[in-house]
Amino acid sequence: MGGGELSSAALPRSFFERPSHEVAPDLLGRVLVHGPVAVRLTEVEAYGGPGEDPAAHTYRGRTPRNAVMFGPAGHIYVYFTYGMHFCANLVCLPEGHGSAVLMRGGEIVAGLDVARARRTSGRRVPDRDLARGPARLATALGLAREHNGLDAVREGPVEGWPRQAAAVLEGRPADPGLIRSGPRTGISTAKETPWRFWIDADPTVSPYRAHVPRRRSAAATSVGEAPSS
Structure with missing residues (x-):
């Protein structure tokens, strides 16, 4: 990868060892790399820890399904939704806490x-x-079930990373004046919590959708609304 945001340094683990609602806005403009594809993040959502955020997968505690969220910060938590899609999150806070940021949208760079x-x-x-x-x-980046738990913290130059490595680069942090926040998308609990963050007027930001009840047997399209496991 050549110049600009793609040659910037990888973010250290300490960047992710903070509350998810602090990490989330700081991720805007950063670049997630997985193998040959890189995405500059333009929209994210924060989800809190056990007992504090009813919309989070970790709300009722640790399970085999959400165990990666309780692991070291900077790892990728991948879950399956609606029986057909994968979604990817970056784990926050030190090991044992259980929170993450859902990556909702970005620009392929x-x-x-x-x-x-x-x-x-x-x-x-x-x-x-x-x-x-x-x-x-997640599809554009090639992230699926087998990447659940992949470490996105890297050291050294890009050329030295494994072929399918993941990393979050410093990129071009979003102008603070362009960062907006509001309710998270499509969840039925804690739906007014303003932990969705995006870059204003960026064309890769997805439209906001309020929760609409419907029958389903799989998890919803956020880190929340998961069936117990």
């Missing part, structure tokens, strides 16, 4: 052809939509 091939299945999709929404973002 490397590996555009690879991301498009993963996302389009022969259909023409505008570049702005390739990682616009949490399931699309």
Whole structure:
């Protein structure tokens, strides 16, 4: 990877060892790399720990399903939703606490052809939509069940990383004057908590959708609303 945001340093683990609602706005403008694809984050949502955030997967404590959220900060927590999509999160706080930031949207800044091939299945999709929404973002990055627990903290130059390594780069942090916050998308509990953060007027930010009750057998499209496991 060459110049600019793609040659910036990887964020240290200490960056993620903070409350998720502090990490979330600081992730805007950062670049998540997985293998050949890199996404500059433009929209994220924070989810709190056990007993404090009813919308979080960790609300009722540790389970086999959410165990990665209780692991070291900076790891990727991947979950399956609606029986057909994966979503990816970055774990926050030191080991044992159980919180994360859901990555909801971003701009593809490397590996555009690879991301498009993963996302389009022969259909023409505008570049702005390739990682616009949490399931699309995970698909574009090639993140799936087998990547649950992948460490996104790296040291040394990009050229020395394993082929399918993940990392969060410093990138170009968003202008604080352009960062907005509001209620999280599509959840039925703690739905007024203003822990969704995005870059104002960025075309890769997904539209806000309030929760609409419906019958389903899988988890919803946020870190919250998970069936117990």
